[in-house]
Amino acid sequence: MGRNKIATLLSAATLALGASFANAEDPLKIGFVYVGPTGDAGWTYAHDEARKHMEAQLGDKVETSYVESVAEGPDAERVIRRLAKDHGLIFTTSFGYMNPTLKVAKRFPKVKFEHATGYKQSKNMGNYFARAYQGRYLTGMVAGKMTKSNVLGYVASFPIPEVIRGINAFTKGAKEVNPNVTVKVVWASTWYDPAKEREAAETLMLQGADILTQHTDSAAVIQAAESKGKYAIGYHSDMSAYGAKAHLTAAVHNWGDLYVAKAKSVIDGSWKSEDLWPGIAEGATDLAPFNDAVPADVKALVEAKKAEIKAGKVRVFDGPVKAQDGTVKAEAGQSLSDGDLKGMNWYIDGVEGKLPQS
Template identity: 55%
Template structure:
């Protein structure tokens, strides 16, 4: 009987040990599966493309500013490990803050805010998302994770001014302009100085629209300049409205942002254009490599971020040659657009002979050079 009890106890203990071993094996298997899932998730996260977002002030089909930025986005969209998306027609102010915040919350690691009025919302949102990089176009405020970027468009403006000054017959050039801020003012000044370099008698008449993108208003503003005898229409606007008005009147035009010749093939002499992709590629590569740092980028024609569009068929070879020579001098540093002597509209000397405006002075420019008809407000 005792022997039977011993055998029974041994059997029970054997079953219990087997159960324990089975449970232990199951736990190890479950643990191994969990570790595998964690590692797989980590690998998936590491392999996931970096999300890069873009905010545009106007529709991408505007043929102007937002269109040029989107051409840049398309250039980098196929970079390895990069995924891009954009939101168009985002008004400056609270709406832009909402869109920026939504992008940051949804895992975007790099956000490009492409309009001046997005600056304060960028700085505000950046404080709460230190692991996201924010780049603001044309602004001046920065943070540890927020920088600014822009191009020296005034260099391209100077070259288009040469073309316009050589082609005018009335010596009256019209300029349809958005807002009286330094960015726009220095562009008008550079255009005027370029025109005066080949035609000292030229004057530039300015009309403010107080809008970035309003095709109808821009076109009407151009018509008002045509009515006072301007025979070349330039612009700092986002639509080809001014180009179309010039063509309808049978006079010349200078486009902006992108090559607008398809909208006014008989009118556009050339255009001051952006190549944003070269900046976007460089910034994205820095962020991916972990070498990005907050700074204020202001690239020029030497890096290809600004340029002029192909010349229209009506532009003589002599004018092309003069303009290309000036471009070469700009690239070589032999021409400095804002070099003295420079006078303001009243004839007062603003920059003495032999001196050149500094970058901070150019960035804060709020006065017109002599030869411009219009106000800076």
Template identity: 70%
Template structure:
């Protein structure tokens, strides 16, 4: 009988050991599962602009983290109801973190986030946050200011054309910062804006650039996503600035440089925080000093003294000695909006809805 009891005890211990081993193995598999990250894009990944820059960063995260992360994306998602549907589907699919990469995704993101409190969300260029919704953007206006300095030194007609997407604070801020840089070196230069009411429409963007060239612009800038304006400038023999990424491929003679985003390190930090279990809802707004904003390589047509000036001002911005919206800043009527000795606050920049002195025409309501 004692022997039988001993045998039963041994078998029980063995079974318990096997169960424990299986449990530990399952735990190991669970721990090794990659963090799932979803991305929602407003344009196609091949737009050469905004969406391209975000998708480049997604690939960077994959390269850096390997099998620790699994990403997926949905491109060309319209802002509004369609965005809400896509964001919800990504949340249902088990994504741990979802990046929604367009201003118009702000409210849909918040709505879905409320329904999926365990999922983390990061919204680009927005200002509304929640416990599981963070926001992020780069101070691209700093790069805009520097391109304005180049334009002020390079223009012959003193007319600069600007292709705009939508008259929201982000776009207006870019136009104003560019104009501040422009007129800091050339007070006679003016900026003309044509709005296309689209983030990505190559034909309309190119047509808008051609219209501005007909109005005397010898340099074109843009806050749209396609290389259409660069192609128009190349064809017409004038200069242009790309946006979001280096667009020189589409007009090597025309392309002076571009104010660009570097989302890779930003996304990597966000994903790592989820992996490490310390993600929190924050607002990231980094610029030249953090490397989130940069300039594409400068065209060799830019004179050496201008290159030197741009580098000096870039360094001054990085060191906090220069701000694109440091006073005095005047609006179109000549009224002082930011007094001398002061700098426009982040809050005011995020709600900017007026043109600075030097921009022609009325801002659409």
């Protein structure tokens, strides 16, 4: 577990159960639990960059620590419980940490917990995510415009709503600009395993995909595309360093401001359990810089759509929306609700193959 001096949190009144500090001027101790290594170039990397941003903003008001590569399940509960003994705020940053976080939160009522990507809350546990599907939709437009084979490849992790929502948003964006496009999905059944991710990417290219994207955490998909002279779209962070020719753009997360705000709220006593889902409008979701290979007209099209989303004029899942089996999910003039999106368990029209059971 690494430790760094930082910039965030807490008054003595909000300290974790059993924690003790000399006075109210002591820094708020903030713990992070990561599902992958901080050097994964993706999900965990983005969260750790946000942790560093929080340190830079809050200085000696906070002190952070993190535990990386924590498996979802019993091991996560053990790690979270250990942090809760002497931390005032804990961020648990993977879907599979939801139930362990809730269980530990009940045992440590004075500690504040924030869980990423889940849906359960309690008095001292909130949850948060970014509307990453907005960025996915925009990157789908890029892919739909630039594909030559009309086959796009998607390396996916687990069939949970968060991942399915991204597949559908990407497909919707691609189909809106290119009705002939199809999206093939290979499920890697892992968040972070570069070898499996690369194998999935190579399988998709053998099936005719000339542009790849991913909902996994390493840069292996980008590297695979680079090695075969194909294009790819990153996720979580700008992955262009791993494939300068292949990387067209990426849907990226910006957690830093949210972490600063949550830390400040613990420090000033205003923290409350919330279900937060900020997106492009709040700066939590964005696109990485475009590759020079992306034509100017495609860039302009995507930037115009991004501006409409930011202004609230367009929602990604505005109708008509039709499922893979032909079921109409939203008529023209309608839009899927947040509840619909958070429970999404079906493929949109344009995705090939059968959705596996989670």
